[in-house]
Amino acid sequence: MKPYGYVRARSVEEATAAHAAHPGARYLAGGTNLVDLMKHGVETPGTLVDVSRLPLDTVEEPPGGGLRVGATVRNSDLAAHPLVRERYPVLSQALLAGASGQLRNIATTGGNLLQRTRCPYFQDTGTPCNKRAPGTGCAAREGVHRDHAVLGHSPHCVATHPSDMAVALAALDATVELRGPDGERTVPVTEFHRLPGDHPERDTVVRPGELITAVVLPPGTAGLPSAYRKARDRASYAFALASVAAVLDVAGDGTVRHVALAFGGLAHRPWRARLAETALLGAAPTEDALAHAVEAELGLAQPLRDNAFKVPLARNLAHRVLSELAADRP
Amino acid sequence: MSTAHPPQDRAGTPDAGDGHPDGAAPTRSRVTFRVNGEPADLTVDHRATLLDVLREDLGLTGAKKGCDHGQCGACTVLVDGRRANSCLLLAVAQDGAEVITIEGLAAGDELHPLQQAFLDRDAFQCGYCTSGQLCSAVGMFAEAAAGHPSHVTDPARPAGRGPVELTPAEIRERLSGNLCRCGAYPHIVAAVEDVTR
Ligand SMILES: Cc1cc2nc3c(=O)[nH]c(=O)nc-3n(C[C@H](O)[C@H](O)[C@H](O)COP(=O)(O)OP(=O)(O)OC[C@H]3O[C@@H](n4cnc5c(N)ncnc54)[C@H](O)[C@@H]3O)c2cc1C
Ligand code: SF4
Ligand code: FES
Ligand code: FES
Numbered sequence: 001m002k003p004y005g006y007v008r009a010r011s012v013e014e015a016t017a018a019h020a021a022h023p024g025a026r027y028l029a030g031g032t033n034l035v036d037l038m039k040h041g042v043e044t045p046g047t048l049v050d051v052s053r054l055p056l057d058t059v060e061e062p063p064g065g066g067l068r069v070g071a072t073v074r075n076s077d078l079a080a081h082p083l084v085r086e087r088y089p090v091l092s093q094a095l096l097a098g099a100s101g102q103l104r105n106i107a108t109t110g111g112n113l114l115q116r117t118r119c120p121y122f123q124d125t126g127t128p129c130n131k132r133a134p135g136t137g138c139a140a141r142e143g144v145h146r147d148h149a150v151l152g153h154s155p156h157c158v159a160t161h162p163s164d165m166a167v168a169l170a171a172l173d174a175t176v177e178l179r180g181p182d183g184e185r186t187v188p189v190t191e192f193h194r195l196p197g198d199h200p201e202r203d204t205v206v207r208p209g210e211l212i213t214a215v216v217l218p219p220g221t222a223g224l225p226s227a228y229r230k231a232r233d234r235a236s237y238a239f240a241l242a243s244v245a246a247v248l249d250v251a252g253d254g255t256v257r258h259v260a261l262a263f264g265g266l267a268h269r270p271w272r273a274r275l276a277e278t279a280l281l282g283a284a285p286t287e288d289a290l291a292h293a294v295e296a297e298l299g300l301a302q303p304l305r306d307n308a309f310k311v312p313l314a315r316n317l318a319h320r321v322l323s324e325l326a327a328d329r330p
Numbered sequence: 331m332s333t334a335h336p337p338q339d340r341a342g343t344p345d346a347g348d349g350h351p352d353g354a355a356p357t358r359s360r361v362t363f364r365v366n367g368e369p370a371d372l373t374v375d376h377r378a379t380l381l382d383v384l385r386e387d388l389g390l391t392g393a394k395k396g397c398d399h400g401q402c403g404a405c406t407v408l409v410d411g412r413r414a415n416s417c418l419l420l421a422v423a424q425d426g427a428e429v430i431t432i433e434g435l436a437a438g439d440e441l442h443p444l445q446q447a448f449l450d451r452d453a454f455q456c457g458y459c460t461s462g463q464l465c466s467a468v469g470m471f472a473e474a475a476a477g478h479p480s481h482v483t484d485p486a487r488p489a490g491r492g493p494v495e496l497t498p499a500e501i502r503e504r505l506s507g508n509l510c511r512c513g514a515y516p517h518i519v520a521a522v523e524d525v526t527r
Contacts, residue, residue: 005355006376006422022355028423035379035418036399047355048376050423076412080478085489092489096481100507101473102406102413102466227485236481236506 001038005047012179012213015051019209020181022047027211029072029111032103037116041125042132052108056213059083065219071110071212075165076101078109088217090226090245094168097230100237110212113166113176113192116203117159117268118239120144130156131200138200141304147241150301150310151267157200158304160265161193162239167264168228170272171245172221180210189215193269200268224249224258225325229317230265240265242314248285248325256280261297261322263314273297273318285326294318363427365390366434374421381405381416384431392432392461396509403508406462406469407431413469415507432461435468444468444525451521455512463508467522470496470504480504496526 005022009015019025024046028034031052037043056070059081067083078084079095099107121127121139128137140148140158148158169189176187193204206212230243243264251257259280261273279293294315301311362371365388374383381398384390384407396404398417405417408430435442444464447453454460477490482503487494494500501522502515510518 001377003357004376005357006359006420008423008425028420030418031420031423032400032415032418035420038377039398048420052423076473076478080473080476080489082489082491085479085485089485092479093481093485096479096483100403101470101480101504102403102415102507103400103418105412105469106414106418236503 001041002044004045006050007047008050009054012054012056012211015049015054015211016179016181016209018047018049019211022049025049025209027051027110029108030074030106031111032099032107033111033115037123040123042116042123051110051211056110062216066222067217069109069215069217071214072108074105075099075107075109075112076104079104084217087222088168088172088226090171090228090247091165091168091217093228094164094230094243094245097228097240097243098164109165109215112163113169113189113212113215114204114206115163118162119148119159122159131159131196131203134199134201144306145304146306147239147265148304148307149267150303150307150314151263151271152195153268153302153304154196154198154200156198157196157268159196159200159268161203161267161269162265163270164228164230164240164243164264166193167243167262167270168226168245169215169217170270171226171247171260171262173218173260175216175218176212177214177216178206178210179213180207182207184213186216189270190272196268203268221247221258221260225328227321227325229321231313231317242266242310242317244314244317244321245270246318246321246325248322250285250326254284255282256285261294261318263318266301266310266314275300276318280322285322287323290319290322290326294322359422361422361425363424363429365429366431376420376422378421379417380407380409380419380421380424380429383421384416384429390431390433393465394458394461396458396462401509402459402462403466404459404462406465406508408465408469411469411472413466430465432465435464442468444521447521447524448518451517451524453517453521454510454514459508459510459512459514463505463510463518466505466508467525470501470522471526474500474504496522498523501526 007018026045028048028050056072060068079092121129127139174189226247230240232238245262247260249258263271276293276297394404396402400418407416474494
């Protein structure tokens with residue numbers, strides 16, 4: 001590993017200024033992904049700007065409702081927060097389905113959103129990878145790709161986004177607050193991560209030097225029935241093969257008033273199942289209706305040689321979660 | 331909420347003597363933290379992990395390097411009372427931290443009750459994962475006592491209202507970040523259960 005500088009930022013302004021002042025700067029939060037990638041030689045920062053102690057470590061209730069989660073709130077604290085547990089259960093469940101107790105104690109909200117793919121070729125500097133080294137090719141396409149994408153991939157990259165938290169945030173219509181050299185802006189989580197297209201090296205729409213300051217959970221999805229389910233190769237401490245975050249609100253007349261369905265482990269970003277949602281909105285959530293809606297979405301899937309199993313896996317997960325939420329209503 | 335870390339004025343003070351000869355940014359800094367109650371004041375390479383500093387600079391070889399990538403838990407220590415993988419923590423970022431390693435669990439000659447339970451239950455074979463298992467379980471006790479849920483906790487249970495009962499299913503889930511290549515899991519769970527009863 002090549003030597004690098006280190007700056008500890010005390011304020012958001014100091015962090016963005018330090019990033020701008022140091023070539024090759026990277027923000028360091030918990031470091032559970034960045035330090036790992038530095039050891040692999042994938043990340044070679046000139047300077048680390050430590051943002052882990054910025055005063056962004058609180059969960060607040062804005063006057064208009066919802067929750068504002070600071071970027072440095074640790075994954076374990078967010079999962080255990082009583083208001084998250086009560087009003088946004090899908091988020092707590094998704095966080096607790098990820099990584100391990102000790103990793104969640106270190107990992108932050110901002111870092112979790114920006115974690116990189118777990119594609120083994122991305123982590124191995126000895127192999128071609130368009131995401132790590134644009135233009136070198138994609139070793140996974142013809143190589144080992146059992147864990148890779150079935151939706152929205154491109155000839156240039158078939159990687160998935162590994163975050164569980166981001167899938168729940170996408171289903172909850174959360175937004176990300178960013179502060180950069182050109183000021184502040186807000187991006188919906190559903191538009192935060194990109195599909196690979198011609199530029200798989202760009203995971204997200206974050207611009208150079210931008211700092212995530214917070215994630216905002218909207219009042220609109222607070223308190224709605226929601227759940228997360230994840231399928232993986234072992235019972236715990238493994239990334240998703242496929243996962244589902246669902247929010248389902250059924251009105252008194254038995255029709256769907258609000259529905260959001262997002263898949264994890266299937267694409268380069270959390271995959272909001274808009275076709276399925278459209279099919280269900282205003283309909284009665286019967287077993288048939290649920291099955292057809294999920295089927296419509298997964299009809300878009302284009303599995304690779306070795307990952308076709310993900311399609312029925314995701315279908316069954318989604319059907320089960322939606323049908324449990326539909327049955328659960330008072 | 332998470333413990334706020336007060337900004338440290340001394341934090342990350344570059345060690346002027348160790349900069350690049352060409353005037354580029356320093357690549358080493360002075361840090362001060364406490365390990366098992368003793369102050370440690372040293373100049374570290376920014377690349378050094380807490381695990382490396384504990385083992386190589388401070389001679390505390392109890393925390394083990396299994397994978398060095400956050401995948402096994404052998405390096406687990408307590409930082410400000412919370413369990414963490416020391417192989418992914420940069421030492422320079424730990425200024426002001428209170429670190430407890432396996433060497434700090436016992437009270438003098440008196441073993442921590444969990445250490446005794448591991449002996450009584452024969453909860454290890456080669457022992458390589460053991461210090462990580464112990465530190466992780468001690469961190470887990472505090473989390474469960476504070477009412478923190480896990481993946482297997484009933485989602486309807488309100489968080490933070492009283493301790494979560496550590497059933498075998500809860501123990502297995504909460505300790506899943508600690509692998510044991512010898513497969514001593516059943517005895518580990520039994521030892522942890524002994525202490526919770
Ligand atoms: C063994 C292992 C298993 C795991 N299993 C899972 C799993 O099952 N599910 C899952 O979802 N995750 C899993 N993870 C990933 C883990 O959740 C992430 O590593 C973690 O959330 C990253 O957060 P961090 O604060 O440590 O980020 P860091 O490593 O500090 O940063 C990650 C990236 O984000 C950038 N960054 C950080 N904060 C900000 C900010 N505020 N603004 C702008 N940029 C920022 C950094 O520059 C870096 O590029 C696992 C990790 C490991 C090591
Ligand atoms: S799938 Fe994407 S990350 Fe993996 S090798 Fe191909 S280009 Fe790289
Ligand atoms: S050595 Fe740290 S988790 Fe394996
Ligand atoms: S006792 Fe050998 S690895 Fe656990």
